[in-house]
Structure formats: C-alpha cells, structure tokens
Amino acid sequence: MDRKTIKEFEGLKDRVQAGSMMKLGIVVLWMISRKDRHGYEIVKVLNEDLMVRTATTSRIYPLLSEMEKTGLISQREIKDGKRKKKVYSITKKGKEMLVLTKKYVKEMMKKKIMKDYAKWLMG
Numbered sequence: 001m002d003r004k005t006i007k008e009f010e011g012l013k014d015r016v017q018a019g020s021m022m023k024l025g026i027v028v029l030w031m032i033s034r035k036d037r038h039g040y041e042i043v044k045v046l047n048e049d050l051m052v053r054t055a056t057t058s059r060i061y062p063l064l065s066e067m068e069k070t071g072l073i074s075q076r077e078i079k080d081g082k083r084k085k086k087v088y089s090i091t092k093k094g095k096e097m098l099v100l101t102k103k104y105v106k107e108m109m110k111k112k113i114m115k116d117y118a119k120w121l122m123g
Contacts, residue, residue, distance in 0.1 A: 024055065025063055026101055032073055033090045033098060039064055042088075064088060072097055 027050070028042055037045075039061055046055035067073045072094035075086045090098075108114050 024052065024059075025067060026098070027052075028060070028063060029067065029072055029090065029094055029098060032088050033095065036087050036089045038085045038087050067094075 024046075027046070031037060031042060031045060039057065042064075043055055043057055043060050046052040046060070064073065064075075068075055068088070070093075071091055073088045074091050075088045077084045078087050079085075109118065
C-alpha cells in the first residue's frame with residue numbers, strides 16, 4: 001500500500017474513531033453498504049447471525065449517530081404502521097472508508113505474522 005493511501009486511511013480513521021468504531025463500526029458500515037437498515041435490524045443481525053453479544057442498542061445507536069456526524073452514513077425516517085423508523089444508508093465517504101479499510105486489511109494480511117494467525121485460525 002502506498003504512503004498516500006495509508007495516510008488517507010489513518011486520517012479518516014482518526015476522524016471517525018469513536019470507541020470501537022474501527023472494529024464494530026466497520027462491520028456495521030459494511031452491513032449498511034449491502035442494504036439500507038434500521039438500528040434494531042442491525043442489532044438483531046449482529047447478535048443472531050454474527051454472534052456479537054456486545055452489540056446492544058445502547059452501543060449501536062450512539063455508534064450510528066457518530067457515523068452519521070462524520071458523514072459515513074445518512075438517515076431518513078420511514079413510517080412503519082404508526083411508528084417512525086430511522087433507516088440508515090451509506091454515503092460516498094462511507095464507501096471510501098470501506099475501500100480504504102479493505103486496502104489496509106489486504107496490506108496487513110501480507111505480513112508473516114498475519115498469515116500465521118490466519119492459518120492458525122482457519123486450521
């Protein structure tokens with residue numbers, strides 16, 4: 001990975017890092033990139049499908065709020081019966097963050113220690 005890409009990723013990472021943004025936030029951002037989602041749906045998928053037990057509403061909603069403030073996602077309200085739901089969509093900046101994250105992870109996976117870890121994990 002070239003220095004410009006690393007610098008870009010680090011700069012963007014620093015601006016959006018809020019608690020575990022770089023761990024859970026990237027997964028949430030990826031989920032939203034695949035399909036617009038509301039907060040409770042995100043919590044449900046994280047808990048049931050990905051078994052992320054720390055993904056509670058009290059953790060996800062502040063994360064979504066921070067991601068919206070930093071421009072990674074946007075939200076709109078939709079009516080669901082008598083209730084209103086906030087539905088989140090990825091923005092151009094969010095897509096750029098995913099591209100940079102993918103480049104960063106690919107670069108990290110080239111390191112011997114990461115190859116050894118992946119081999120151990122999958123073996």
